[in-house]
Amino acid sequence: MKKKILIVDDDFDLLEQMTVILTTAGYEVVSVEGRAEAEEKLLEFKPDLAILDLMMEEKDSGFVLGHQIRRLYPDIPILLLTAVAGETGLSFSALYPEAQSWIKANRIMDKPVRPEQLRNEVHRLLQEAADAGGGHA
């Protein structure tokens, strides 16, 4: 069965690009443009992976949504996308080294993300989740 990915980004074009790239790579993609819509979707289905843009309606919408996803589905991996690097010249993890633990994202990537980078990261995160899940069973 195809793995389901939820993508949340308020830029229509980036959403469309990620959707095409990941659909072509064989995933089932559900894409929404904001936190409120994402919350609705999350009640309808459980994705295998979530990709969240950090800055949407609010500067930290991605964090908030990440926390909510963790509460609902503790085991799904989260990939957080930020545009911070370009504005500050620093990578996000260098900017907030302590953030990794409380952000609740499995991976943080600076935008723009290249297609093969996105495919690789998604593949790796799903693999890790599958391995962890297998261990428990």
Next chain:
Amino acid sequence: MDLLNILIVDDEYGMRRGAERALRKMHLHLHDINGDVSFNIRTAADGREFDERMAEEQPDIVILDYKLPDTTGLDILDRLMKQPLDLLVIMITAYASLDTAVTATRRGAYDFLAKPFTPEELRGAVRKAARHLILQRQARRLAEEKRQVRFQFVSVLAHEMKAPISAIEGYLQMMRERAVGETLADYDHIVDRCLVRIEGMRKLISDLLDMTSIESGQRQRVIATVDLGEIARQAVENVKAEAARRGITIDLDLPEGAGIEADRAEIEMIFNNLVSNAVKYNRDGGRVGVRVQEVEDEIRLDVEDSGIGMTPEECQRLFRDFSRIKNDKTRHISGSGLGLSTLKKIVTLYDGDISVESRPDVGSTFSVVLRPGSANASR
């Protein structure tokens, strides 16, 4: 209410008591900032006590005697001036010697008082120093706020400018990968989206320039009689091709010979912006109504459209910098989020208002009221 700390440094007991008594009950009202000031007085008899008082709490104003038993007033003055302390020094010179006063002022004292002086002279000097200090602090605070606002604006601007670049970059990468097919036609949609984003970026830059020219105050405003009919017809002319292509009709309702004492470029921005928005955010086959009315000393402009409309919450956000309503209906429309916030700044130059009434999927009416009599006074 501001409370300023005064420290009196003098070796004569009578002098310290006298000064304390003269200042203790003093209150100051600053008309220009509508603020009240009162004073807290402390004293020191020599250099050692001065150090102790400084360690307790930093004063705002130091009244400093020139001659002290264990040091000199000038030494203390030098020490104070070496550090970037936010305080003023009033030097007390023992003899009415201009030399000492000049030396002290040159080394950083704000003012000086020559002994003997009356309580009223002392209060006068303190009043002057307090006023200077408070206004200076106020100016610094405002400058700091301005820097903050500017920093925030530039941060958001950088984010807004990067977004279309990222989008176009992403599409180019998909094209390089042949992500959606082998023929050029497979990429029509991608090319269209890139063009929409480039158009958005161009709009952002031109709106930014408009806004900067209004805000800078550098632009020479030329107040003259402006023919509103001509400007309205030109605004309609600018969007005619786009309106015709989408089957949108535009009705103009103008009183004969309507005019206004105003800066032409500013009035053009108002009309062009509202009329082009009314077409952009309209539905195909819709209509736009542009109506100008002269009511006593006011000019009223209403631009009505039969477009996508907005919710009350969306209307509230509309006039802020970079505020854009993002939804399915606005996706293909280029906007910077700066146009209406710039109009808002323009109408305040005419002591006017801009407002909107809107219903989703029915349409919006933007109304501008200008009071041109005040056009000159507001700058």
